[in-house]
Amino acid sequence: MELTSNQTHPAFPTLLSGAVHQESEQTRSQAYTTGRKTVGTPFVDKPRMTCRDVEVYYGEKCAINKISIDVGCNEVLAMIGPSGCGKSTFLRCLNRMNDTVPSCRVVGSICLDETDIYHPSVDVVPLRAQVGMVFQKPNPFPKSIYDNVAYGPRIHGLTKNKVELDEIVETSLIKAGLWEEVKDRLLEPGTGLSGGQQQRLCIARAIAVSPEVILMDEPCSALDPIATARVEELIAELRTQFSIVIVTHAMQQAARVSQRTAYFHLGDLIEVGATDKIFTNPKHRLTEDYITGRFG
Numbered sequence: 001m002e003l004t005s006n007q008t009h010p011a012f013p014t015l016l017s018g019a020v021h022q023e024s025e026q027t028r029s030q031a032y033t034t035g036r037k038t039v040g041t042p043f044v045d046k047p048r049m050t051c052r053d054v055e056v057y058y059g060e061k062c063a064i065n066k067i068s069i070d071v072g073c074n075e076v077l078a079m080i081g082p083s084g085c086g087k088s089t090f091l092r093c094l095n096r097m098n099d100t101v102p103s104c105r106v107v108g109s110i111c112l113d114e115t116d117i118y119h120p121s122v123d124v125v126p127l128r129a130q131v132g133m134v135f136q137k138p139n140p141f142p143k144s145i146y147d148n149v150a151y152g153p154r155i156h157g158l159t160k161n162k163v164e165l166d167e168i169v170e171t172s173l174i175k176a177g178l179w180e181e182v183k184d185r186l187l188e189p190g191t192g193l194s195g196g197q198q199q200r201l202c203i204a205r206a207i208a209v210s211p212e213v214i215l216m217d218e219p220c221s222a223l224d225p226i227a228t229a230r231v232e233e234l235i236a237e238l239r240t241q242f243s244i245v246i247v248t249h250a251m252q253q254a255a256r257v258s259q260r261t262a263y264f265h266l267g268d269l270i271e272v273g274a275t276d277k278i279f280t281n282p283k284h285r286l287t288e289d290y291i292t293g294r295f296g
């Protein structure tokens with residue numbers, strides 16, 4: 001099941017009707033941050049997601065300070081920066097995962113296509129299918145390989161019968177580069193796979209509900225170099241169908257997999273630009289200090 005940007009997601013056909021966010025061309029072109037002003041090119045033509053003036057608080061503490069950035073279609077956007085600078089916090093805003101943290105408050109606007117995802121009419125369950133997440137540590141459910149992938153399509157009612165479900169499971173595992181390794185053992189537990197295979201299973205599980213965006217928070221940090229290389233190859237392939245936002249502490253990984261890179265520093269978005277430019281010719285001194293190893 002392929003979706004283009006103009007089609008409605010099957011899990012929520014009237015996704016957020018009434019929650020359409022209006023934005024003029026003029027507001028799009030402005031850089032918004034009032035803390036440290038973001039340098040570079042945070043905005044793109046025809047964005048998939050638009051984030052404007054996003055602030056995140058844990059209680060009184062501000063963890064993200066007025067960040068504005070777009071996520072483009074069919075791009076891998078890498079988010080880098082020193083530990084504690086807010087990368088995970090910001091990533092979790094993109095599918096409202098921060099809703100699960102009681103002290104956390106998100107201000108500003110985040111839209112997926114035309115829809116404000118923080119609008120009260122938005123149901124987070126289908127939202128998290130559209131904006132899927134892959135975590136640092138592979139976390140397959142204690143179920144069979146088949147049932148891990150079939151889980152989302154089942155709870156969202158995406159298939160009419162077993163034949164359709166089998167097809168989604170197979171195509172998702174193929175796209176995740178895992179089918180050949182598991183096709184003869186689909187009923188064995190997902191937790192019995194190697195770490196790298198488990199992470200690709202989690203990616204297959206995210207893909208199975210036809211997301212538009214996949215968020216990845218340091219997806220390779222628990223993997224060995226060979227499994228990491230396999231997941232990086234997969235990310236490159238997935239870009240043809242999805243937008244991917246990846247947090248990574250490995251700068252070489254950002255350089256290998258992403259088209260754009262965003263550098264965060266103490267809750268500010270310091271610089272965004274084409275990955276090759278960020279790594280060879282950063283505009284901001286803080287970005288340069290970080291990528292040359294003087295900070296972080």
Ligand SMILES: Nc1ncnc2c1ncn2[C@@H]1O[C@H](COP(=O)(O)OP(=O)(O)O)[C@@H](O)[C@H]1O
Pocket residue numbers: 058063081082083084085086087088089090101103
């Ligand atoms: N659940 C939480 N409750 C309170 N503070 C948090 C929570 N999660 C993160 N923080 C704080 O928010 C800031 C950003 O953290 P985080 O987003 O995890 O950074 P990064 O992913 O860049 O390492 C840090 O100061 C961290 O201590």
Ligand SMILES: [Mg+2]
Pocket residue numbers: 087088089247
């Ligand atoms: Mg983090």
